[in-house]
Amino acid sequence: MAKRLKVANPARCIGCYSCMRACARTWYNTISLKNSRINIQTKGGIETPYAQIVCHACVDPPCMRACPIGALTKRKGGGVNFNREICDGCGKCVEACLMGAIHLDVENKAVICKHCGVCTKFCPHDVLEMIEVEDSGEVKVTDTGPVSPTESHKELYGKKEAEEGESGKEKAEEGESGKEEAEEENEKKKAERGSGKKEAEEVK
Amino acid sequence: MTAEKVITTTEKYAIPGLTNVLYLDMTDRSYSIVDRRDLYEKYLGGSGVAVNLMLEEYKEGTGPLDPEMPVILSTGPLSGVYPTCTKTVALFRSPLNGELGESYAGGHLAMSMRFAGCETIVIKGASKYPLYVSVHNDKVRFRDASSIWNLSSTIDVGKIIRDVEPGAGRRSIIRIGPAGEKGVKYASVNVDTYRHFGRLGLGAVFGAKKLKAIVISGDQEIRSPDHTAYKKQYKKLYDTIVKTGLMEKYHNLGTSENVLVLNELRGLPTRNLQGTSFEGAETISGEHFADNYLIRRVSCAGCPIGCIHVAMLKRPFSKAHEYETLNISYDFELIYALGSNLGVEDPKAVLELIDACEKTGVDIISMGVVLAWATEMLQKKKISTEETLGLELNWGDAAAYLRAIELVVRAPNEFYAALGKGVVYASKKYGGEEFAIHLGGLEIPGYHTGLGNILGLTMGVRHSHLDNAGYSADQKAFNKEMSDEEIIDMLIKEDDLRCMLNSLTICLFARNVYTYENVIEALAAIGIRKTEEELKELGRDTLKKKYELKKKFGFSFENLALPKRFFETASTTGMLEEERVKKALELYRKKRGL
Numbered sequence: 001m002a003k004r005l006k007v008a009n010p011a012r013c014i015g016c017y018s019c020m021r022a023c024a025r026t027w028y029n030t031i032s033l034k035n036s037r038i039n040i041q042t043k044g045g046i047e048t049p050y051a052q053i054v055c056h057a058c059v060d061p062p063c064m065r066a067c068p069i070g071a072l073t074k075r076k077g078g079g080v081n082f083n084r085e086i087c088d089g090c091g092k093c094v095e096a097c098l099m100g101a102i103h104l105d106v107e108n109k110a111v112i113c114k115h116c117g118v119c120t121k122f123c124p125h126d127v128l129e130m131i132e133v134e135d136s137g138e139v140k141v142t143d144t145g146p147v148s149p150t151e152s153h154k155e156l157y158g159k160k161e162a163e164e165g166e167s168g169k170e171k172a173e174e175g176e177s178g179k180e181e182a183e184e185e186n187e188k189k190k191a192e193r194g195s196g197k198k199e200a201e202e203v204k
Numbered sequence: 205m206t207a208e209k210v211i212t213t214t215e216k217y218a219i220p221g222l223t224n225v226l227y228l229d230m231t232d233r234s235y236s237i238v239d240r241r242d243l244y245e246k247y248l249g250g251s252g253v254a255v256n257l258m259l260e261e262y263k264e265g266t267g268p269l270d271p272e273m274p275v276i277l278s279t280g281p282l283s284g285v286y287p288t289c290t291k292t293v294a295l296f297r298s299p300l301n302g303e304l305g306e307s308y309a310g311g312h313l314a315m316s317m318r319f320a321g322c323e324t325i326v327i328k329g330a331s332k333y334p335l336y337v338s339v340h341n342d343k344v345r346f347r348d349a350s351s352i353w354n355l356s357s358t359i360d361v362g363k364i365i366r367d368v369e370p371g372a373g374r375r376s377i378i379r380i381g382p383a384g385e386k387g388v389k390y391a392s393v394n395v396d397t398y399r400h401f402g403r404l405g406l407g408a409v410f411g412a413k414k415l416k417a418i419v420i421s422g423d424q425e426i427r428s429p430d431h432t433a434y435k436k437q438y439k440k441l442y443d444t445i446v447k448t449g450l451m452e453k454y455h456n457l458g459t460s461e462n463v464l465v466l467n468e469l470r471g472l473p474t475r476n477l478q479g480t481s482f483e484g485a486e487t488i489s490g491e492h493f494a495d496n497y498l499i500r501r502v503s504c505a506g507c508p509i510g511c512i513h514v515a516m517l518k519r520p521f522s523k524a525h526e527y528e529t530l531n532i533s534y535d536f537e538l539i540y541a542l543g544s545n546l547g548v549e550d551p552k553a554v555l556e557l558i559d560a561c562e563k564t565g566v567d568i569i570s571m572g573v574v575l576a577w578a579t580e581m582l583q584k585k586k587i588s589t590e591e592t593l594g595l596e597l598n599w600g601d602a603a604a605y606l607r608a609i610e611l612v613v614r615a616p617n618e619f620y621a622a623l624g625k626g627v628v629y630a631s632k633k634y635g636g637e638e639f640a641i642h643l644g645g646l647e648i649p650g651y652h653t654g655l656g657n658i659l660g661l662t663m664g665v666r667h668s669h670l671d672n673a674g675y676s677a678d679q680k681a682f683n684k685e686m687s688d689e690e691i692i693d694m695l696i697k698e699d700d701l702r703c704m705l706n707s708l709t710i711c712l713f714a715r716n717v718y719t720y721e722n723v724i725e726a727l728a729a730i731g732i733r734k735t736e737e738e739l740k741e742l743g744r745d746t747l748k749k750k751y752e753l754k755k756k757f758g759f760s761f762e763n764l765a766l767p768k769r770f771f772e773t774a775s776t777t778g779m780l781e782e783e784r785v786k787k788a789l790e791l792y793r794k795k796r797g798l
C-alpha cells in the first residue's frame with residue numbers, strides 16, 4: 001500500500017520547527033532548517049497561524065513535467081522520486097510547483113520531500129501524518145470513517161476509539177519501511193525510528 | 205528508481221561550538237565580527253560569556269543610560285541544536301535599580317542568532333537619531349528608524365519591519381515601544397510579539413541608544429562531528445520533553461496554572477500584597493482562561509512544548525454588533541500583576557490591561573506593582589487626585605488602570621514621571637515605602653510564599669523568580685518542616701545549577717530535563733567535553749562574577765531594604781519576622797563567602 005505525507009491539521013501547528021529539524025537531521029546530516037524538505041512559515045509573524053509548506057504528492061506532478069532531463073519521476077503514492085546525480089540545478093521544478101515545496105540546496109540540487117514520514121514522528125501536535133493512498137496517489141475512499149483518511153480526523157467523526165487510533169498510527173510507521181526502497185535507506189529509517197514503536201505505546 | 209542516500213554537500217559547516225561576537229557601535233554605525241572562541245571555550249556561552257564580556261567592557265562609573273554602557277545579548281552552544289534551548293540572555297546595567305540587569309527572552313531570537321553565526325552581540329554607543337539594525341548572516345546594516353519611532357504599538361513595529369526585511373519565518377525582530385523611547389525605567393524589549401526581555405528596563409537602554417529594533421536571521425548550517433550520537437541524544441531529549449510528564453504543566457494550562465495553586469496556598473499577592481488570596485481567583489485562573497479565551501498555543505523556535513498561550517478577546521465597539529478581536533498572550537505573572545494585585549477579577553479586563561502594556565512595551569510585573577502602590581497611596585490619602593490628574597484608582601477598576609498605564613508612559617506631570625521610575629523612586633518621593641513591594645529595587649513577582657522566596661529574590665543575582673528556587677523551597681517547607689538552613693542550602697544548590705543552565709541558555713521550564721547528566725551527554729554529542737565538576741565550577745564562577753559586577757554597580761548588603769508589608773501579610777508558610785529574614789540573609793552570605 002502506498003503512503004504519503006499529509007499536513008492533516010495545519011491549524012494545530014505551534015511553530016516548533018521539530019519537523020524541519022528532523023528532516024534536515026535525517027537526510028542532510030546537519031543541524032539546520034535550511035535543507036529541510038518541509039518548510040514552516042509565518043505569514044505575519046507568530047501572531048498569525050503557521051503555514052506548512054511541503055510536497056502534497058501530486059497525482060500528476062507538474063514538477064516532473066517541467067524537469068527537462070528526467071531527474072524527477074513519478075512516485076508510487078503521488079509526488080516524485082528524485083535523481084540527485086543527474087539534477088543540474090536549472091530550477092524549472094521550483095517554478096512549476098505552486099506549493100513552493102521545492103528549493104535548491106547549496107550545490108544547486110533540488111530539495112524535495114520523499115514522503116518518508118520521519119517528520120511526523122517529531123511533530124508534537126498531530127499536524128503531520130502519513131496516510132494511505134492508492135498507488136496512483138489518489139485518495140482512498142473507504143466505507144468507514146471520513147473520506148479524508150487521516151487518523152486524527154477519525155476521532156473528530158467519532159468513528160474510532162483512541163486505542164485503535166494509536167495502533168493505526170503504529171502500523172503507519174511500520175509500513176513506512178517500504179520494500180522497494182534501497183537498503184541504506186531502510187537502515188536509516190530504522191535507526192531514526194529506534195525504539196519508537198515501543199515508546200508510542202507508553203505515551204498517554 | 206534511485207536510492208537516495210544521505211546527502212553531503214560541499215558547504216562549509218559552522219563548527220558545533222560557538223565562535224563569534226558581533227560588536228555594534230551605534231555612535232558611528234560601525235560593526236565588527238570578532239572570533240572569540242577563547243571565551244566560548246571557557247564559559248560555554250549565555251550568561252557565562254556575557255558576564256565576562258561585561259567585565260571586559262564596563263568602564264568604572266558608566267551609568268545605565270550612558271552611551272558607553274554596553275548591552276550584551278548571548279546564546280549558548282545548544283541553541284538551535286536541541287529542543288527547548290531557546291533563550292537569549294541580555295546583560296546590561298539596569299536603569300531601574302542601577303544594578304546588574306539580566307533578562308531572558310525566548311521567541312525566535314536564539315535560533316536566529318545561532319544560524320546567523322553571531323552567537324553573541326555587544327551593543328555600544330548611542331545614535332543621534334533612531335536606528336534599527338538588520339543582521340542577515342554576516343551582513344549588517346544600520347537603518348534609519350525615524351519613521352517608526354513614535355509608533356504607538358510594538359506590534360506595528362514588527363509588522364512594518366517584516367515587510368521591509370527578508371528572512372520570513374527564520375528571523376527574529378526585537379523592538380521597543382513608546383515606553384522604551386520615553387525612558388520608562390522598566391520598559392521592556394518585545395521579542396517576536398509574544399516574548400520579552402521584560403525585567404529591569406532593557407527597553408529604556410535601547411531607547412537611550414536610539415535603538416528601535418534589531419532584526420536578525422541566518423541560514424548557516426551546523427554539523428556535529430558525531431552525527432549519530434547527536435541524533436540519538438536529540439531523540440532522547442525530545443522524548444523526555446514530549447512524552448513524559450516532566451513538562452506537562454507548561455503544555456497544558458501553562459504558567460497560569462499557578463493562579464489557583466498559589467491562591468490555595470495563600471501565596472498569591474493580592475491588592476498590593478494586603479492579602480495572599482483573591483476572591484476573584486476563579487475567574488482569572490488558568491483553567492478559566494483556557495476554557496473561555498485560549499485559541500492557540502505557540503512555541504519558541506525549536507521547542508516542542510508550545511507554552512505561549514494566546515487568548516482571543518472579542519471586544520464590542522458599537523451597539524450595532526461591531527467587534528474587534530485581539531490576540532493576547534497571557535502568563536501567570538501577568539495575571540497576578542494586573543489581576544489579583546490590582547483586585548481585577550474580570551478576565552477580559554486583565555487581557556485588555558495586558559494588551560495595553562504589550563503595545564506600549566513595559567514590564568508588566570513592575571507596572572502592576574507601581575499601580576497597586578499608587579492605588580493604596582490614594583486610599584490612604586497620602587496623595588490626592590491632584591497628583592493623578594483627576595484619576596481615581598480603585599481596586600478592580602480596569603478602565604482607570606488602562607488610562608493610568610498610558611499616563612505613566614506619557615508622563616504629563618511629576619507624579620506620573622515618578623511612577624515611570626519605579627516603585628522605589630516614587631515611594632521615596634511621595635511616601636508609602638512600607639508598602640512599596642519591591643526587593644532590591646525590583647517590583648516583586650507573584651509569590652508571597654515565605655522565607656525562601658524573599659531570600660531568593662533578595663540574593664538571587666537578577667532578583668528573578670525563575671533564577672532562584674525560593675518559591676519551590678517554600679512549597680517544600682510547607683509540606684514538610686524544613687529548617688532555615690536547609691532552605692538556604694537548597695537555594696544555593698539551585699542557584700549554581702541555574703547559573704550553569706543559563707550559560708547554555710536552556711529554557712528554565714526544562715530544567716528538570718537538562719540534568720547534569722543530560723547536559724554532559726548533549727554537549728559531548730556535538731563535540732564539547734565537560735565534566736560535571738567543570739559545569740558546577742562554571743555555575744559558581746559565573747555567580748561570583750555577577751556579584752563582582754553587582755558590587756561595581758553599587759550593590760551592598762548593608763543597603764538592602766525589606767519593606768514592612770512583607771512582614772504584615774501572612775505568607776504560605778505563615779507570618780515572617782524581619783529578624784529571621786535578616787539572620788537567614790547573613791547565613792546565606794556566610795555560606796557563599798560574599
Ligand code: SF4
Nearest residue numbers: 055056058061063097
Ligand atoms: S513537489 Fe510540488 S509539483 Fe512536485 S509533486 Fe510535490 S507538490 Fe506536486
Ligand code: SF4
Nearest residue numbers: 023113114116117119
Ligand atoms: S516526509 Fe521525510 S522527506 Fe518529507 S518532509 Fe518529512 S522528513 Fe522530510
Ligand code: SF4
Nearest residue numbers: 013014016017019123
Ligand atoms: S513539528 Fe508539527 S507543530 Fe512543530 S512546526 Fe512542524 S508541523 Fe508545526
